[in-house]
Amino acid sequence: MEGGVDASPHVARGLFVVAILSGSFLLFLVQPMVARMALPKLGGAPAVWNSAMLVYQALLLGGYAYAHWLGRVPPRMQAAIHLGVLAVAALWLPIGLFAMDLPANAEPAFWVPWLFGASIGPLFFAISAQAPLLQRWYSAATGGRDPYALYAASNIGSFGGLLAYPLVVEPLLALKGQSLLWTSGYALVFVLVAACATLLPRKAAETPHIVHHSPPAGARRVAHWILLAFVPSGLMLATTTFLTTDIVAVPMLWVLPLGLYLLSFSVAFLNDRSLPDVLTKFVPVTLLLFGATLIAGHQALAYVNALIGLLLLFLVSVALHGRMYALRPAPDRLTGFYLAMSVGGALGGVFSGLLAPVLFDWTYEYPLLILAAGALVPQAFLLPAIGRLWSGAAQVYRIKVLAVALAVSVVVLVGIANPGGVLGEMHEQIAFLLVAIIGLLAIGRRVPFLIALAGGLFIFGGYRSIQMSIADARTRSYFGVYTVTETDSERRLAHGTTLHGIQLLGARSRLPTTYYVAGSGVGQAMLALPRLYGPGARVGVVGLGSGTLACYARPGQQWRFYEIDPAVVKLSRDSGPFTFLPQCLPGADIAIGDARLRLGEAPAASLDLLALDAFSSDAVPMHLMTSEAFDTYGRVLAPNGLLLVHISNRFLALSPVVAAAAEKGGWHAARLIYEPSALEKHDEASVSDWIALSRSLPTLIALTQGHPGWRTLTPRAGFTGWTDDYASVVPVMRAFNPSLAEE
Incomplete structure (x- = not known):
């Protein structure tokens, strides 16, 4: 390799894997750590974590955009610029929140992002660029090898950082010790990035990914990437709100949805498609059977609901991220792909974290995202016989019959509901069985499946919620959803x-x-x-x-x-x-x-x-x-x-x-x-x-x-x-x- 340090592909791969994994570990270790530091200043409302997530996603988007921009210059110059950015960001070490008292009338939606951004913004920005940037360097250092598999290492590191915080770091170290640990890790990452930089070739001609040889993605393909990233990100924050509202607003539970969301990338980006393909096949069934569990609001089953919500989040994320992987561009377009992914993630965070509390008086974002997932996940008939049922020219007629049958079922079930508008237990069981049968037969045909899924969401929680919204019985704020109900007494x-x-x-x-x-x-x-x-x-x-x-x-x-x-x-x-x-x-x-x-x-x-x-x-x-x-x-x-x-x-x-x-x-x-x-x-x-x-x-x-x-x-x-x-x-x-x- 002319102008670089000679290294075998295995050595180069190992060094880049360690560097990417270490950077991602630090990146997601800092999220719950800083949120924990913020509790005395900002309180423990679930929306504090969601606001923090918006900051992280915005900084991640900035880091990915910066990595994409660096593709305009030769690799060695990229390394010099990035090491300089890391050095400047080090001025914010040791990591911690700014020592300031918030105004008594501080608006959390404004002050939380500002405080987080000012306290850790440069450090998070510098580290967040590592995954796409080092993947591109790896492709340059190894003569154009496919770097996408390294993204799995990135997300394994991210998942490890999130898991390590509640299980190891938080129980064993006070915040000062946690800050020093992170500072030491930052120094290690700097050294690893510098070592990766020594493997880069000096001549731009030896970096085929800088001069694009593959055609650029069209607008529809980019929009598809963004949408596939949008739904899991929004669903992750919606699931987080449920967990932290009804259990406890602490990092241990904040990290569970985010950790599974990140782990889904590692599964979805595997070279061996066996596991992601098997999981993806069962996503429509899972959406149909459990999509309405959380909105049904069964208080006695909080832990069961939490597990179901986490499982649903993980499977949907694997399916949609796997679809993104299937639509990925050639390595020379890698950073643009990750930039689109980051845009979708940020928009999902904005939707669930900022827009939904303003637009809706209840957590309508959750069923809407479930429906969106049903529209996007790959589908295949569960059995060949079902496929034959939907084949032929009469399938449009069958869709109409299905829609009418489901609509009549909903009307009948609502009609036999008690005067308060809440379906009795027996009626709910009948409705569940009916919707499940129709939905299972419809898997493989997207429109009929969406009709069945929408019917299930309407019956199990949606109907009651719409009634309460019409009656103006709910109030939603930055801190949660309040419901007022009244009887004669x-x-x-x-x-x-x-x-x-x-x-x-x-x-x-x-x-x-x-x-x-x-x-x-x-x-x-x-x-x-x-x-x-x-x-x-x-x-x-x-x-x-x-x-x-x-x-x-x-x-x-x-x-x-x-x-x-x-x-x-x-x-x-x-x-x-x-x-x-x-x-x-x-x-x-x-x-x-x-x-x-x-x-x-x-x-x-x-x-x-x-x-x-x-x-x-x-x-x-x-x-x-x-x-x-x-x-x-x-x-x-x-x-x-x-x-x-x-x-x-x-x-x-x-x-x-x-x-x-x-x-x-x-x-x-x-x-x-x-x-x-x-x-x-x-x-x-x-x-x-x-x-x-x-x-x-x-x-x-x-x-x-x-x-x-x-x-x-x-x-x-x-x-x-x-x-x-x-x-x-x-x-x-x-x-x-x-x-x-x-x-």
């Missing part, structure tokens, strides 16, 4: 699949319900306020919800609510459907913004009681549960103040987290798991789990004495508490720790 507020408030109608409309009844931990604390702090007690509540707690307010008391989502305030104010605030605390003081930041601005010792009830669905804002957060609560509370923490959760056992923070911060703590009586259940009382904390032991005793059920909270042996610098959700997940089932 009550009005309910749900966030995601979790009930967040019930207001009884009529004469009992001021009565606290659900987790906030008089016998609950927070109810007992509210009733004890005059006894503990006199008539002028100062009360703070983190998390407004439907405003239920306002009906514990008494004349002379000072109350302030902290609520991050303006949409919730609209639901609970004078013009909203819930009237706890207008009836019980007109003109209530509501501070909008992240509660931890707003409490940090409050004067010291300015509250006597603080109630922490800020969960989004069942997702836990981790930054509100760290020892530093509890220090903030302790500063704003009077020396004899009370802190009430709501830890009711289907998926996480949070008492060890609170116990560890209490021990570290010098708090005394007691826990009450409240089981309502049959009469209270009639008044919509719920089982609730509250922990009361105070740095004054006499105050805690005064609250709990005479009330059976309170138990002293003790730290869990071997559990490491959460801090801003270190936290892992694995030890408190009930699914992973059977001993926590009854915790």
